[in-house]
Amino acid sequence: MKIASVIVDVPSRQTDRPFDYIIPEQWEDILKPGMRVTVPFGPRRLQGFVVGIKSQSEVERLKPIEAVLDVTPVLNEELLELGKYLTETTLCFAISAYQAMLPAAMKAKYEKEIHLIREEYRPLLPQEIQALFAGRSAIAWKEVEQAKLWRTVQKAIQQGYLEVVYQIKEKAGKKVVKHIQLAMPPQQIRQAIEAMPARAVKQKQVLTFLLSKNEAVPMQELIEQTSASYASVKSLVEKGLVVEKEIEVYRDPYEHRTFAKTKPLPLTVEQEKALSAIVKRVRANEHRVFLLYGVTGSGKTEVYMQAMEEVLRQGKEAIVLVPEISLTPQMVERFKGRFGSQVAVLHSGLSVGEKYDEWRKIHRKEVRLVVGARSAIFAPFENLGMIIIDEEHEASYKQEENPRYHARDVAIYRARLHGCPVVLGSATPSLETFARAKKGVYELLTLPKRISDNGMPDVHIVDMREELRSGNRSMFSRMLFEKLKERLHKGEQSVLFLNRRGYSTFVMCRDCGHVIRCPHCDISLTYHRAGQRLKCHYCGHEEPIMYRCPSCGSEHIRFFGTGTQKVEEELTKLLPEARVIRMDVDTTSRKGAHEQLLSKFGEGKADILLGTQMIAKGLDFPNVTLVGVLAADTMLHLPDFRASEKTFQLLTQVSGRAGRHELPGEVVIQSYTPEHYSIALAAKHDYDAFYQREMMLRKMYGYPPFYYLTLITVSHQEITKAAAVTEKIAAYLRAQLSKEAIILGPVASPIARLHDRYRYQCMIKYKREANMTSALKTIIDRYQHDAAQGDLSITIDTNPYMMM
Ligand code: ADP
Ligand code: ZN
Ligand code: ZN
Numbered sequence: 001m002k003i004a005s006v007i008v009d010v011p012s013r014q015t016d017r018p019f020d021y022i023i024p025e026q027w028e029d030i031l032k033p034g035m036r037v038t039v040p041f042g043p044r045r046l047q048g049f050v051v052g053i054k055s056q057s058e059v060e061r062l063k064p065i066e067a068v069l070d071v072t073p074v075l076n077e078e079l080l081e082l083g084k085y086l087t088e089t090t091l092c093f094a095i096s097a098y099q100a101m102l103p104a105a106m107k108a109k110y111e112k113e114i115h116l117i118r119e120e121y122r123p124l125l126p127q128e129i130q131a132l133f134a135g136r137s138a139i140a141w142k143e144v145e146q147a148k149l150w151r152t153v154q155k156a157i158q159q160g161y162l163e164v165v166y167q168i169k170e171k172a173g174k175k176v177v178k179h180i181q182l183a184m185p186p187q188q189i190r191q192a193i194e195a196m197p198a199r200a201v202k203q204k205q206v207l208t209f210l211l212s213k214n215e216a217v218p219m220q221e222l223i224e225q226t227s228a229s230y231a232s233v234k235s236l237v238e239k240g241l242v243v244e245k246e247i248e249v250y251r252d253p254y255e256h257r258t259f260a261k262t263k264p265l266p267l268t269v270e271q272e273k274a275l276s277a278i279v280k281r282v283r284a285n286e287h288r289v290f291l292l293y294g295v296t297g298s299g300k301t302e303v304y305m306q307a308m309e310e311v312l313r314q315g316k317e318a319i320v321l322v323p324e325i326s327l328t329p330q331m332v333e334r335f336k337g338r339f340g341s342q343v344a345v346l347h348s349g350l351s352v353g354e355k356y357d358e359w360r361k362i363h364r365k366e367v368r369l370v371v372g373a374r375s376a377i378f379a380p381f382e383n384l385g386m387i388i389i390d391e392e393h394e395a396s397y398k399q400e401e402n403p404r405y406h407a408r409d410v411a412i413y414r415a416r417l418h419g420c421p422v423v424l425g426s427a428t429p430s431l432e433t434f435a436r437a438k439k440g441v442y443e444l445l446t447l448p449k450r451i452s453d454n455g456m457p458d459v460h461i462v463d464m465r466e467e468l469r470s471g472n473r474s475m476f477s478r479m480l481f482e483k484l485k486e487r488l489h490k491g492e493q494s495v496l497f498l499n500r501r502g503y504s505t506f507v508m509c510r511d512c513g514h515v516i517r518c519p520h521c522d523i524s525l526t527y528h529r530a531g532q533r534l535k536c537h538y539c540g541h542e543e544p545i546m547y548r549c550p551s552c553g554s555e556h557i558r559f560f561g562t563g564t565q566k567v568e569e570e571l572t573k574l575l576p577e578a579r580v581i582r583m584d585v586d587t588t589s590r591k592g593a594h595e596q597l598l599s600k601f602g603e604g605k606a607d608i609l610l611g612t613q614m615i616a617k618g619l620d621f622p623n624v625t626l627v628g629v630l631a632a633d634t635m636l637h638l639p640d641f642r643a644s645e646k647t648f649q650l651l652t653q654v655s656g657r658a659g660r661h662e663l664p665g666e667v668v669i670q671s672y673t674p675e676h677y678s679i680a681l682a683a684k685h686d687y688d689a690f691y692q693r694e695m696m697l698r699k700m701y702g703y704p705p706f707y708y709l710t711l712i713t714v715s716h717q718e719i720t721k722a723a724a725v726t727e728k729i730a731a732y733l734r735a736q737l738s739k740e741a742i743i744l745g746p747v748a749s750p751i752a753r754l755h756d757r758y759r760y761q762c763m764i765k766y767k768r769e770a771n772m773t774s775a776l777k778t779i780i781d782r783y784q785h786d787a788a789q790g791d792l793s794i795t796i797d798t799n800p801y802m803m804m
């Protein structure tokens with residue numbers, strides 16, 4: 001007898017281990033680790049992953065597996081192991097790790113149904129339930145809930161009249177198309193044609209057509225090509241001359257597009273140097289992490305593509321990660337143009353079914369390259385030759401739900417296993433990465449110049465305090481306004497960028513740019529309407545709101561922020577002749593809207609593109625010669641220790657949008673704190689100086705890369721409960737960890753109340769803590785029971801990027 005160990009789909013601490021099931025005889029030979037099965041679990045039927053097969057179990061009286069859902073494993077051995085690594089490092093449940101590796105379409109969805117056990121019981125049911133069933137023998141649980149009859153139904157279940165049935169639904173199935181194929185060798189078919197009566201013209205035509213094709217032909221096509229009727233094809237099937245076959249087809253999101261084939265460009269000396277360093281490791285099967293540090297437009301993508309070609313020549317596979325927002329049609333086109341159908345593309349613009357299809361191309365080894373957002377790191381390749389992470393500093397590589405993994409860590413883990421290089425590319429590397437490159441942990445490759453002769457665009461910083469002083473209360477400075485008008489006259493395009501993150505939370509003086517900060521944390525204080533107070537969300541420092549600037553005495557001190565809609569209104573007033581495209585969450589929520597708006601702009605049907613961070617990256621329009629940043633400060637004052645780094649990166653990215661082609665570009669950055677190093681150094685394109693400066697502060701205040709962080713967030717409907725639990729957790733950690741660990745909090749989270757739940761947090765800064773993981777696990781175990789009641793929720797992030 002064989003036994004399967006199965007991880008079941010119940011994300012809880014108690015069920016976070018394999019359960020044993022008997023493998024029924026008919027599946028003994030086919031069932032393998034990594035396949036999905038359906039198993040009985042208490043009163044339920046659940047989906048699960050087979051993680052091991054053995055011949056003995058310590059458990060007596062095992063139940064058998066009910067169904068096998070896959071023909072081949074959907075998770076290979078390496079990915080099963082990777083799951084363990086994820087559970088260890090992110091403290092997630094194994095089931096969450098495995099589900100994260102698969103496309104959403106494959107995640108089980110359960111629909112609870114209520115079934116009438118026997119028809120004879122129907123008259124015994126209470127009237128209202130009979131009415132609800134209305135003659136049917138099964139109804140959805142949702143109907144019971146809507147009718148608020150669950151108590152009555154529960155009673156009927158106890159009496160044995162009704163039962164609960166869990167139906168597993170896959171979210172999107174495979175798409176199959178009916179094909180027709182010859183059922184005999186050609187010689188026999190020819191004989192059959194001759195033997196047919198003369199009036200069977202159509203049938204003869206069909207057979208002749210199939211002979212000429214020598215492969216299965218879609219039914220639709222066959223009927224169109226031969227103008228035969230469905231009936232004549234059917235009669236051929238009945239005669240046994242042809243067979244019907246369901247053949248799986250892919251929903252190809254790019255099937256209506258052709259991509260002009262591109263060839264590798266002759267490389268510059270720097271590109272050549274970078275490429276050969278990477279290629280050497282690919283050929284030698286050696287793991288190495290490279291940082292390809294090069295300004296926007298320095299030719300990084302060309303290096304990636306030529307390295308990918310080498311990987312293909314070696315008969316291996318490559319994964320390219322690109323931030324979701326940079327996965328623009330232009331980006332896709334570059335990879336499709338070079339690699340055609342050898343590359344699968346995975347991004348959030350695809351439907352669930354399309355993503356599933358792209359994933360299956362990888363799974364069946366029909367493609368050897370994948371370009372995709374974060375989760376593409378789990379592509380089920382078995383012979384990886386390289387992993388590339390473009391814009392490696394992007395926060396979107398960190399998943400903000402379970403499992404809270406960072407794609408960079410997963411990439412390095414997988415690459416080490418496969419003995420292959422990882423290439424991290426960026427114009428503004430994260431501090432963590434650049435620090436490792438400087439220490440020689442990563443190998444630094446540099447592309448210092450732009451490919452085009454224009455060099456970097458000129459960047460002007462406008463001091464918005466000055467504007468106010470000279471009586472300009474508009475959100476456009478005189479300089480930006482003049483330059484916009486100028487572009488309009490010359491028929492050139494402009495991009496206006498507004499960062500809306502951090503809307504109205506910090507307090508700033510419009511006269512001197514002074515922002516109220518925490519005296520202990522170097523983090524801006526957050527304004528709380530209730531109680532009119534300013535609070536630090538790291539350490540809990542609190543002070544009353546001020547009505548006069550503590551620095552200059554001005555009364556123009558206030559909360560900060562504007563929306564894109566307001567900007568658009570003002571633009572229409574000031575420049576009524578300008579055609580404006582607004583891109584933000586409101587205008588791009590419809591599927592395909594993002595792409596449509598961008599191509600409209602690309603075709604020159606608008607003069608100004610106005611948008612949020614979604615327009616900051618990846619866009620490459622030759623006619624854009626002006627980029628305006630309306631308020632560079634909004635992100636600078638978020639309660640996040642990475643605020644300066646993010647601001648620097650964003651301004652650099654945005655500036656990179658101008659003058660990428662023949663026309664020279666210009667950038668105008670409006671700011672209330674133009675002297676801030678993030679802004680001043682971004683304008684000078686001076687990453688190195690920024691790095692030095694920021695590292696000093698990180699060291700001083702004890703942040704990464706000098707310290708590791710772990711963030712624990714507790715939420716509950718009752719504020720006292722949330723605070724008390726966080727207090728206990730902090731106390732427990734203080735007892736468990738060494739004196740070197742710094743435990744901050746408990747303190748209310750920056751978003752102190754969400755969906756009527758109060759949120760508290762506790763942050764741990766540490767260098768080396770042997771007890772860390774076990775202490776965190778104990779906390780999860782301790783509060784699991786309360787959490788199961790649904791009231792309390794605890795999230796632990798071992799590498800937080802969202803401090804809110
Ligand atoms: P990055 O990825 O660093 O932003 P790209 O690879 O997009 O840079 O290169 C910027 C532009 O320069 C692109 O239009 C690209 O086709 C072009 N380019 C890159 N390498 C070369 C080269 N060796 N010779 C000519 N043009 C190049
Ligand atoms: Zn503080
Ligand atoms: Zn002031």
